[in-house]
Amino acid sequence: MSKNKIRAEIVEKLRKLGEQLEKEIQKNKDPEISMPIRTLSNAYFDDNSKLIRLGDKVQTRNFFNVGQARKFMQTALIAAQIKELLEQDKPSISTRQLYYILKRTIDGLKENTFEEQSESDPIIEDLEVSIDALREDLGLEPTPDGVFSGPIKYTDLKTGDEIDCSKMGTAGAAIPANTEPGVVKFGKCTAKYVLVVEKFAVWSILNQLKYWKTNNCIIITGKGQAGRSTRRLVARLNKELKLPVYVFADFDPYGYYIYSVYKQGSINLAFFSEKAGCPEAKYIGLKHDDVKQFKIPKSNFIRLTDQDLKRLKEIKNYEWFKKKEWQEEIKKATDFGYKIESDALVSKTIEFMADTYLPKVIKDKDWLD
Amino acid sequence: MSKNKIRAEIVEKLRKLGEQLEKEIQKNKDPEISMPIRTLSNAYFDDNSKLIRLGDKVQTRNFFNVGQARKFMQTALIAAQIKELLEQDKPSISTRQLYYILKRTIDGLKENTFEEQSESDPIIEDLEVSIDALREDLGLEPTPDGVFSGPIKYTDLKTGDEIDCSKMGTAGAAIPANTEPGVVKFGKCTAKYVLVVEKFAVWSILNQLKYWKTNNCIIITGKGQAGRSTRRLVARLNKELKLPVYVFADFDPYGYYIYSVYKQGSINLAFFSEKAGCPEAKYIGLKHDDVKQFKIPKSNFIRLTDQDLKRLKEIKNYEWFKKKEWQEEIKKATDFGYKIESDALVSKTIEFMADTYLPKVIKDKDWLD
Numbered sequence: 001m002s003k004n005k006i007r008a009e010i011v012e013k014l015r016k017l018g019e020q021l022e023k024e025i026q027k028n029k030d031p032e033i034s035m036p037i038r039t040l041s042n043a044y045f046d047d048n049s050k051l052i053r054l055g056d057k058v059q060t061r062n063f064f065n066v067g068q069a070r071k072f073m074q075t076a077l078i079a080a081q082i083k084e085l086l087e088q089d090k091p092s093i094s095t096r097q098l099y100y101i102l103k104r105t106i107d108g109l110k111e112n113t114f115e116e117q118s119e120s121d122p123i124i125e126d127l128e129v130s131i132d133a134l135r136e137d138l139g140l141e142p143t144p145d146g147v148f149s150g151p152i153k154y155t156d157l158k159t160g161d162e163i164d165c166s167k168m169g170t171a172g173a174a175i176p177a178n179t180e181p182g183v184v185k186f187g188k189c190t191a192k193y194v195l196v197v198e199k200f201a202v203w204s205i206l207n208q209l210k211y212w213k214t215n216n217c218i219i220i221t222g223k224g225q226a227g228r229s230t231r232r233l234v235a236r237l238n239k240e241l242k243l244p245v246y247v248f249a250d251f252d253p254y255g256y257y258i259y260s261v262y263k264q265g266s267i268n269l270a271f272f273s274e275k276a277g278c279p280e281a282k283y284i285g286l287k288h289d290d291v292k293q294f295k296i297p298k299s300n301f302i303r304l305t306d307q308d309l310k311r312l313k314e315i316k317n318y319e320w321f322k323k324k325e326w327q328e329e330i331k332k333a334t335d336f337g338y339k340i341e342s343d344a345l346v347s348k349t350i351e352f353m354a355d356t357y358l359p360k361v362i363k364d365k366d367w368l369d
Numbered sequence: 370m371s372k373n374k375i376r377a378e379i380v381e382k383l384r385k386l387g388e389q390l391e392k393e394i395q396k397n398k399d400p401e402i403s404m405p406i407r408t409l410s411n412a413y414f415d416d417n418s419k420l421i422r423l424g425d426k427v428q429t430r431n432f433f434n435v436g437q438a439r440k441f442m443q444t445a446l447i448a449a450q451i452k453e454l455l456e457q458d459k460p461s462i463s464t465r466q467l468y469y470i471l472k473r474t475i476d477g478l479k480e481n482t483f484e485e486q487s488e489s490d491p492i493i494e495d496l497e498v499s500i501d502a503l504r505e506d507l508g509l510e511p512t513p514d515g516v517f518s519g520p521i522k523y524t525d526l527k528t529g530d531e532i533d534c535s536k537m538g539t540a541g542a543a544i545p546a547n548t549e550p551g552v553v554k555f556g557k558c559t560a561k562y563v564l565v566v567e568k569f570a571v572w573s574i575l576n577q578l579k580y581w582k583t584n585n586c587i588i589i590t591g592k593g594q595a596g597r598s599t600r601r602l603v604a605r606l607n608k609e610l611k612l613p614v615y616v617f618a619d620f621d622p623y624g625y626y627i628y629s630v631y632k633q634g635s636i637n638l639a640f641f642s643e644k645a646g647c648p649e650a651k652y653i654g655l656k657h658d659d660v661k662q663f664k665i666p667k668s669n670f671i672r673l674t675d676q677d678l679k680r681l682k683e684i685k686n687y688e689w690f691k692k693k694e695w696q697e698e699i700k701k702a703t704d705f706g707y708k709i710e711s712d713a714l715v716s717k718t719i720e721f722m723a724d725t726y727l728p729k730v731i732k733d734k735d736w737l738d
Contacts, residue, residue, distance in 0.1 A: 090719050091577035094570035097715045103668045104716075112668060143569040143592065145514070147543050156538030158577060163540075169525030169532055170552060174516050174543035177573060183539060200512040201463035204546060208460035208527060223512065299472045299481060346466045347473075350459050 003157045006137055006182040007086050013131040014083040021076065030064040033075055035130030036271075038122075043270035045319040050279035052265040052320070054129065061126075074123050077102055077113060082127070082138050092141040092178060095121055129271045136178040136228070146230040147172035147200075149207050150218030152237075153187035162187065165218070172207055175220075179233040186241060190216065194237050195358070196281075197221045198249035198258055202342050202353070211354045215362075218243070225258055231276040234262060238278040245278045246362060251286035252304075252339035253311035256321070256330070259283045264320050282367035285357070286342055288332040294357060300344035304337055325368050372526045375506055375551040376455050382500040383452040390445065399433040402444055404499030405640075407491075412639035414688040419648035421634040421689070423498065430495075443492050446471050446482060451496070451507045461510040461547060464490055498640045505547040505597070515599040516541035516569075518576050519587030521606075522556035531556065534587070541576055544589075548602040555610060559585065563606050564727070565650075566590045567618035567627055571711050571722065580723045584731075587612070594627055600645040603631060607647040614647045615731060620655035621673075621708035622680035625690070625699070628652045633689050651736035654726070655711055657701040663726060669713035673706055694737050 017033070024031040035058065036042065042055040063072045081102055085093075093101075099120040105112050114120050128135050135141075149172040153164045156176065165173045176183060195217050197203040203221035206212070212219045218237065222230035237243045247262055249255030263281040265273020290296065304312075315321055316330045333339075345353045361367065386402070393400040404427065405411065411424040432441045450471055454462075462470075468486045475482060483489050497504050504510075517534060518541040524531045525545065534542045545552060564586050566572040572590035575581070581588045587606065591599035606612045616631055618624030632650040634642020659665065673681075684690055685699045702708075714722045730736065 085719070091574050093574065093715060093719060094712070096710075097570055097574075097712050097719075100669055100710075100713045100716045101719075104666065105668060141570075141573065144540070145592075156540070158539045159579075161536045161538040163536075163538055167530045167532075168543070169530040169545060170527045170547065171513070171525070171532075171543040171545035174537070174540040176538060176540035177569075178539065200546075201466055201510075204510065205460050205462065205466075210528075223514075297473065299474060300469055341465075341469075343463070343466050344469045346462060347469045350454070350462060350466075350470075 003182040006180075007089070010131065010133050010137055011083055011086050013133070014079050014086075017079055017131065018076075018083070030062050031072070032060050032062050033072065033130065034058050034060045035126050038125055038129055038271065040267055043267045045264065049274075050264055050320070051277040052267055052270050052273040054270040054274065071123065074114065074119065075126060078120065078123050079127055082140075085139050090139065092136075092139045094142070095124055095135070095140050098124070098140060125271070134180060134232075134272065134275060136180045136232075137182060141177035142228050144175045144177045144229040145227050146175040146220060146222040146233075147203070148175060148218055148220040148233070149173060150191050150212040151216065152189040152191055152218055155185045155187055157183050157185055166213070170204070170208060172203075175222075175230050175233055177229055179229045179236065181236070184233070184236070186236070189218075189241055189243075191218045191241075191243060193217045193244045193246060193362070194234060195219045196226075196234055196245060196247045196262055197342075198224060198247075198255060199342060202248070205346070205350060206354055206358075209351060209354045211358070214354075215359065225254075226262065228272065228276070231262060231272075235276045235278050238280070245281040246284045246367065247281055248284055248342060248358065249286070250339065250341045251288065251290070251333070252341075253308055253315055253333075255286070255342070256283070256315055257311075260315075260318070260320060282369055284361045284367045286340055286345075287366075287368060288329055288336060290357075290361075291336070291340065294345075294348070296340060296344060297347055300340055300347055301338035302340065304334075304339055308339060309334065323369065329368055372551040375549075376458070379500065379502050379506055380452055380455050382502070383448050383455075386448055386500065387445075387452070399431050400441070401429050401431045402441065402499065403427055403429045404495050407494055407498060407640065409636055412636045414633065416688075418643075419633055419689070420646040421636055421639050421642040423639040423643065440492065443483065443488065444495060447489065447492050448496055451509075454508050459508065461505075461508045463511070464493055464504070464509050467493070467509060494640070503549060503601075503641065503644060505549045505601075506551060510546035511597050513544045513546045513598040514596050515544040515589060515591040515602075516572070517544060517587055517589040517602070518542060519560050519581040520585065521558040521560055521587055524554045524556055526552050526554055535582070539573070539577060541572075544591075544599050544602055546598055548598045548605065550605070553602070553605070555605075558587075558610055558612075560587045560610075560612060562586045562613045562615060562731070563603060564588045565595075565603055565614060565616045565631055566711075567593060567616075567624060568711060571617070574715070574719060575723055575727075578720060578723045580727070583723075584728065594623075595631065597641065597645070600631060600641075604645045604647050607649070614650040615653045615736065616650055617653055617711060617727065618655070619708065619710045620657065620659070620702070621710075622677055622684050622702075624655070624711070625652070625684055626680075629684075629687070629689060651738055653730045653736045655709055655714075656735075656737060657698055657705060659726075659730075660705070660709065663714075663717070665709060665713060666716055669709055669716055670707035671709065673703075673708055677708060678703065692738065698737055 037057040042057040247259040406426040411426040616628040
């Protein structure tokens with residue numbers, strides 16, 4: 001779907017929302033906006049799709065309700081502003097910038113439209129959910145923080161530039177703030193899989209060694225906990241180009257969790273998770289059994305802290321970690337008493353992860369699902 | 370200078386260091402490494418170069434000194450390891466990865482070479498200073514965090530890729546971890562100046578509007594407080610390509626400080642600051658007088674916190690802010706009692722900063738020096 005068509009569809013949805021409100025007002029009815037509830041109580045792990053999803057509980061927001069009138073006004077303001085920006089094909093902005101555009105003292109009152117960004121952000125999320133569109137498609141973009149490289153080209157539909165991700169030097173290609181189909185159009189891709197790497201410094205070694213070339217894959221890092229645009233990029237490579245996704249993270253509860261966010265998303269962004277998850281993603285390491293198999297030296301072990309142990313316990317109870325293999329892994333990690341960073345593999349040789357570890361675990365399907 | 374030549378020079382310096390130690394040992398002398406002191410007491414603002422520099426106080430580190438023996442051993446280990454990695458032309462690694470490579474239990478002792486990364490990091494800095502080379506040239510690279518675009522090409526000497534920064538889409542070109550001459554070789558550049566933008570979301574609007582094309586410049590963001598590779602890139606564009614540098618930041622003490630770090634560096638990285646500063650950089654805003662001149666609406670003002678006021682006081686006392694124009698600016702900001710984010714300019718129009726504000730302040734030389 002073209003950039004303009006996506007935009008036109010969203011403008012139409014927003015127009016309909018406004019039209020509905022207008023009709024209600026003209027009929028002297030109480031104008032009402034209804035939308036799925038975004039609270040944790042309405043988020044769940046869907047065992048069929050293996051994704052964290054939003055349930056079907058709905059809330060309504062009315063103008064003639066003292067507790068809801070301010071939020072109603074704010075929702076209408078945000079919807080109208082977004083519609084205007086999209087119609088005029090303005091540059092995308094941040095949610096903070098949208099807040100600045102809309103914050104003003106209401107004529108004739110001493111009240112401001114918004115006092116803090118913490119008032120506008122949840123309403124943007126409400127709107128995303130109610131018209132079933134990601135904020136990126138509404139022209140609201142986060143700060144991205146990842147890089148990738150490999151045998152794939154994409155066209156940036158906003159600028160028309162074609163980016164060849166196999167020619168981006170040691171820096172790699174910066175992941176755009178918006179990786180939706182309206183901006184990123186995949187071109188030729190000969191990669192066979194996507195390797196998601198938790199840490200930049202690990203990704204950088206793989207990139208310098210051109211692991212992506214030798215192994216015909218795309219290597220991506222979100223620099224720790226991944227942002228929206230990195231997650232959506234990985235999900236689109238998975239869904240649209242049918243590339244398997246392997247996640248390479250630290251052997252610690254945070255590594256497990258980062259993997260799970262790429263795979264099935266997170267509870268507090270359940271609406272986004274439906275669209276950004278990769279339910280088939282595999283966790284290729286570091287895993288408990290790698291310690292013995294690859295003789296990781298004891299000097300690289302770091303003792304688990306109380307915080308780590310607490311986090312392991314929490315993760316063990318997440319529904320999406322209830323599979324037998326994960327319960328065993330978490331138990332082994334807890335009993336082991338140490339964590340190990342993926343960086344530590346350099347203590348074998350700098351090339352070890354690229355030449356031995358990664359090709360072997362991927363070939364042997366030595367992963368957790 | 371070619372990548373290989375730079376590497377060969379550093380290997381030679383490290384070889385000489387080792388040779389000197391070997392000679393002392395063979396003469397039954399106490400082996401000794403001397404290096405400039407890196408503590409704050411030896412850092413100063415040099416009014417001639419307008420840079421924060423390291424003074425000439427020197428320390429020695431001896432093997433036959435109970436208090437220094439461990440550090441001496443660690444210094445020798447790090448120097449030897451770096452020499453080996455450079456000689457073998459290995460991929461660059463992070464300082465954490467170097468720590469993992471070197472951490473081990475010493476044969477015959479119960480002691481480890483290093484216990485924590487906090488032991489190896491300062492020694493890497495010592496080594497940088499003592500052989501007068503940046504860690505990037507030693508093959509130790511930080512995680513970069515910036516993007517840039519504009520009419521400039523560069524060749525990545527590690528991969529041979531030529532990057533055209535005018536064709537990098539909405540993402541811009543990722544700033545490499547290492548922007549030293551051994552990696553980044555500037556090619557054709559028709560830009561007339563460098564615009565450093567504090568915030569990604571502001572940079573993103575300018576990039577989407579192709580401000581760099583209309584105004585024939587390079588736009589760079591370090592996403593807040595800039596990292597090493599962003600600072601060095603800006604400094605090299607300034608020194609080698611003779612491009613003036615303009616910094617566009619928030620109207621608050623952090624905006625002022627970010628500017629000052631690009632300009633004259635910071636006290637705690639004085640050795641790096643000598644090489645990464647741009648003493649001619651100008652602060653183009655937001656400034657106190659912009660509020661009136663550009664009629665920034667009151668709804669965008671944010672009251673200064675106690676923390677902000679404290680920081681303003683500190684900054685006022687920094688030697689490099691002692692110029693009359695800066696003392697006045699800081700006084701006005703303090704009296705004004707509010708701060709304003711650069712983002713707030715979108716409340717005029719989204720294009721306002723690109724079409725009006727920036728071209729005007731640059732044309733009028735309406736800046737602080």
